[in-house]
Amino acid sequence: MKKIASFVLLTVAFVLTPTAVLAQSPQVETVRIEVPDLGPERAVEREVTGQLTVLVDGVQCGVLDLNRAGDVSLEISTGAADASCLKPGAEISFVNQHGQPLFERYKVEPGLRIVLTNLAPEPPSENGIQPPSAGTEGLLAHESTDNSFVTWGLIALVGGIGLMAVWARRRTN
């Protein structure tokens, strides 16, 4: 009986230990992101980047407006942001105004201060070049929405039949 009791106690301790460790993991109160003025020779990078959306594990947690002159910063803090924005270990990523994700990524951790100077996007071909598929799917008629030829065709058809019918009727009479 004692053996069973000690086994149960050990099992409970084994299950609870990681939870206790996790519970002790430090809280993140703020994450600060700064994009410094990169100087006139790199001003074009900020201009092309424009509005920079900050995502934490895919959740939007703020926007940096790089169209503004000088240093631009954003502070994500408890109370002001969604709790998931400060989740320890979550991935911080950025998306520029063209929808391109930036190459730089970070992990949320206590006291994190990001000085973002690399505004390069991830390389293209992100989704890969898929193998060719057989058939004709994907081959579009460029002006498939232009239905003028159908309209004109119907007008011509109805008009032609009408004219010939009138002509035939007159001849019959």
Added chain:
Amino acid sequence: MMPRLTNSAAVLKHARRRWRRRYWLGVTVSVVLLAVAASNASGRAEATADYTPSTAGYTYGVGAYAWVAEPSGTVLDISGAVATWNGWIGSTRLFAGSTSGCGSSISCIVFANDGTTVTINGTSCAVPQATSGAWATAYIEAGGYKNITCGIGTTTYPLFVVALDDERTFNATQKLHIVRHEMAHGMRLWDENHTCWTSGATYYPLLNNGTFGTCASYPNNTVATTGEINKAKSLNGW
């Protein structure tokens, strides 16, 4: 000479037959008119056949001149692609074969198998893996604007490293597509969501990387459209 019809039933029968003939003549004329209207519509479509790439690419391009090289092998026809692009843009801006001066006096587009190390202008550079699922991936280093670190490219003379997936075997057409398409990324063109389309002729955008719909002849999209060429010229000051 037609016999004179005196019987009223015969006259009526003859008239009906004539009416039917004329009815079918009317239908034929209508079909002809329909064909004319259709050809008129397709003629207007050809006037707006091409497209202008609109997606933002890298902030930096090759600029005035560039070397295009494949230091570690001759898998791709670099010389052929360079001649083709120079022909499309109508001036000699690209040169084949060397990496001399890359980053210090000229921009470069370097092709290499992913996971290998290449020597570019005397400096070793580790080539990253091609993006998962991709045939090839075009990386950039332009000073602090970079998604590869070789210590060579600058904002004035950027370095583009194209990592080829060495686990794939490419046929001649695919190689032609890869080298011309990836070179276009060095010219600041990006992947475009234009699939192939017909408008009299059939158009195969070079910047369609295959994820935006496929078409019957894919991957035969090895020729840049006029809109793509003009965009490359304007983005690089050519």
